[in-house]
Every structure is written in structure tokens, then in C-alpha cells.
Amino acid sequence: MSTSTDAALLGLLHLDHVAILTPSLGEGSAPYIALGLLPEGEDELVVSQGIKVRAFVLGETLIELLEPQDPASPVAAFMQKRGPGLHHIAFRVSDLEAEIERLSALGARFLNTEPRPGRAGSLVAFLHPKWGGGTLIELVEHPASEHSAAGHSAGTGH
Ligand SMILES: CC[C@H](C(=O)O)C(=O)SCCNC(=O)CCNC(=O)[C@H](O)C(C)(C)COP(=O)(O)OP(=O)(O)OC[C@H]1O[C@@H](n2cnc3c(N)ncnc32)[C@H](O)[C@@H]1OP(=O)(O)O
Numbered sequence: 001m002s003t004s005t006d007a008a009l010l011g012l013l014h015l016d017h018v019a020i021l022t023p024s025l026g027e028g029s030a031p032y033i034a035l036g037l038l039p040e041g042e043d044e045l046v047v048s049q050g051i052k053v054r055a056f057v058l059g060e061t062l063i064e065l066l067e068p069q070d071p072a073s074p075v076a077a078f079m080q081k082r083g084p085g086l087h088h089i090a091f092r093v094s095d096l097e098a099e100i101e102r103l104s105a106l107g108a109r110f111l112n113t114e115p116r117p118g119r120a121g122s123l124v125a126f127l128h129p130k131w132g133g134g135t136l137i138e139l140v141e142h143p144a145s146e147h148s149a150a151g152h153s154a155g156t157g158h
């Protein structure tokens with residue numbers, strides 16, 4: 001049974017975020033506010049993904065609420081088909097390109113083998129949900145300057 005130390009040696013640092021689809025960031029925030037989570041900074045429109053994102057801080061991990069902005073996008077279609085709720089999980093990695101190479105050599109099926117822009121200046125890559133056993137898995141590399149390794153800091157919110 002590998003330990004988190006092994007995972008860290010392989011480049012996985014920790015669970016970066018759990019992403020949840022919602023038709024409205026306002027309504028979707030209610031349970032997480034009730035649970036006492038604080039938003040990290042302002043909502044962000046990630047144009048490349050056609051999604052507005054609101055992130056709530058939980059130690060090193062974020063709860064990322066995703067509100068699709070384009071009804072024709074795959075994410076909007078997915079929410080249409082399966083309803084709001086869990087969309088993907090994301091692991092923070094120290095070197096995204098190295099992880100893409102390592103996992104590809106193990107036969108992993110990436111949706112994009114070139115890093116793409118994600119939230120807050122990150123670079124992201126997605127693994128096909130079929131490879132993830134029915135779960136969409138994302139790998140995220142944050143800019144070196146952002147956050148300490150210790151995790152995220154809650155913003156003043158909006
Ligand atoms: C805002 C940035 C933020 C960040 O963290 O920085 C983000 O995370 S952005 C998140 C939104 N962007 C993405 O998800 C990009 C990667 N996703 C895709 O390219 C598509 O969503 C894809 C390819 C996973 C699915 O697209 P689509 O549904 O159009 O393709 P299929 O209909 O062929 O689906 C194939 C198969 O996968 C099932 N599926 C789709 N999405 C998911 C999901 N989120 N979790 C689990 N399974 C999923 C779909 O139902 C199909 O299964 P089947 O059994 O064949 O019906």
C-alpha cells in the first residue's frame with residue numbers, strides 16, 4: 001500500500017480541489033457557507049472553459065463551484081444530463097509536464113497532453129473519465145509564487 005510520501009515522491013502533492021457543478025454560484029454556495037467555509041478571493045471567469053468559478057478554502061484543498069456560462073459547452077451538457085453536483089477531483093502536482101509524461105508512459109488517457117490554463121494562473125490537464133473509473137481527474141500545477149505548500153488562504157470573499 002503506497003503512502004502519501006510515495007505519492008509525493010511521484011509528484012502528487014495533495015488533493016487540490018473538488019469541483020461541483022451548479023446552475024448558480026449564489027445558490028450553490030449556501031451549503032458551504034452554512035458549513036463555515038470561506039471563499040478564496042473573488043469569483044473568476046475562466047474564459048477558456050466558459051465557466052465562472054467560486055472557490056471555498058478547506059486547508060490545502062478547495063471546494064470549487066463551477067457555473068457554466070455557455071449552454072453549448074460539454075460541462076453545461078453534462079449538467080443538463082446528470083444534474084448539478086460533483087464534476088471532478090483535482091490533484092496538485094509539482095511538475096505537470098513530468099506527470100503527463102509519467103502517466104502517459106503508464107497508459108493513462110489524457111484529454112489534453114499540453115498543459116492548459118486553469119483557475120488562478122494554474123496549468124491543468126485532464127484524464128479521461130473512463131480511465132479514471134468513471135471519475136474525471138484533473139492535475140493542477142500552481143504558479144511557483146502562489147500559496148505556500150501549506151495550502152490556500154481564505155480571501156475576504158465577495
Ligand atoms: C475553470 C477551470 C477549472 C480548474 O480547475 O482550473 C476546471 O476544472 S474547468 C472544468 C471543466 N473543464 C473540463 O472538464 C475539461 C475536461 N472535460 C472534457 O473535456 C469533457 O467534459 C469530457 C471529454 C470529459 C466529456 O465531454 P463529453 O461529455 O462531451 O464527452 P462524452 O459525452 O463523450 O463523455 C464521455 C463519457 O464520459 C462521461 N463524462 C463526461 N463528463 C464526465 C465527468 N465530469 N465525470 C464523469 N464522467 C463524465 C460521459 O457521461 C460519457 O460516459 P458514457 O458512459 O459514455 O455516457
Ligand SMILES: [Co+2]
Nearest residue numbers: 019064090138
Ligand atoms: Co478543476
